Amino acid sequence: MRTKVKKQTWMDSIYKVKEKWAECFMRDAFTLGMRSTQLSESLNNDLKNHLKSDLDINRFFHHFERAVKVKRDTEINSEYESRKSLPRIKIPTPMLQQVSSLYTPAIFEAFQTEYGRSMAASAHMLPGDNEYMVKIGRLIDGQYATFEEEYKIVGDNHQQTASCSCGKFERVGILCAHALKVLDLMNIKLLPAHYILKRWTREARS
Numbered sequence: 001m002r003t004k005v006k007k008q009t010w011m012d013s014i015y016k017v018k019e020k021w022a023e024c025f026m027r028d029a030f031t032l033g034m035r036s037t038q039l040s041e042s043l044n045n046d047l048k049n050h051l052k053s054d055l056d057i058n059r060f061f062h063h064f065e066r067a068v069k070v071k072r073d074t075e076i077n078s079e080y081e082s083r084k085s086l087p088r089i090k091i092p093t094p095m096l097q098q099v100s101s102l103y104t105p106a107i108f109e110a111f112q113t114e115y116g117r118s119m120a121a122s123a124h125m126l127p128g129d130n131e132y133m134v135k136i137g138r139l140i141d142g143q144y145a146t147f148e149e150e151y152k153i154v155g156d157n158h159q160q161t162a163s164c165s166c167g168k169f170e171r172v173g174i175l176c177a178h179a180l181k182v183l184d185l186m187n188i189k190l191l192p193a194h195y196i197l198k199r200w201t202r203e204a205r206s
C-alpha cells in the first residue's frame with residue numbers, strides 16, 4: 001500500500017509505531033490478549049461524555065483531567081472490591097481450586113476460560129517423543145466438530161512441562177487450553193509451579 005503513494009502521509013508515521021497496533025508485530029508483546037485500540041477507544045468513549053467541541057483549551061484540560069480521575073477512581077475501587085472476594089470456580093477440579101487462591105481474580109478468570117476450552121480439545125499423539133497435535137472443538141448443529149487451528153505441543157512428564165506452538169504462555173503468562181489438555185493427558189492434575197508466574201499472583205499484587 002505504501003509504495004503506491006509518493007508523498008509522505010500519515011501512514012509513514014503510523015507505520016513507525018506498528019508494534020503498538022499491528023497484531024502480527026505484537027506476538028512477543030505482553031498484552032494479556034488486550035487489543036491495542038481497546039484501551040484508547042474506551043477512554044475516547046468516556047471523554048465524549050465530558051467534551052463539547054466549543055470548549056477552549058483550558059476548559060478542555062479541566063474536563064480531561066476530571067475524566068481521567070473518574071477512570072482512576074473506578075479502577076482503584078474495582079481492584080479493592082475484587083481483592084476482598086474469592087473468584088467463582090465453575091468446576092471444582094483440583095487445578096482450579098489450587099490456582100483460585102494464588103492468581104489475582106482477573107488472571108484466574110482468564111485461566112479458567114482456557115481451562116474450560118481445554119475440555120473441548122481433541123488431541124492425538126504423534127509417533128515419537130511425547131508430541132501431540134491439539135485442536136479445540138465446538139458443538140455445531142448437535143455435532144462435535146473441531147474448527148480452530150491445530151497446534152503442536154511437546155509434553156515432558158518428568159519436567160512437568162507442556163510447550164505449545166501457539167505461544168500463549170510466552171505472550172500472556174498463563175497456560176493455553178492446548179497445553180492444559182496435554183498436562184491432563186499426562187495425568188498432571190495440579191498446575192506445576194513454573195507455570196504460575198509471580199507477577200500474576202495475589203501475593204505480588206498486595
Ligand SMILES: [Zn+2]
Pocket residue numbers: 151164165166167168176177178179
Ligand atoms: Zn497453545
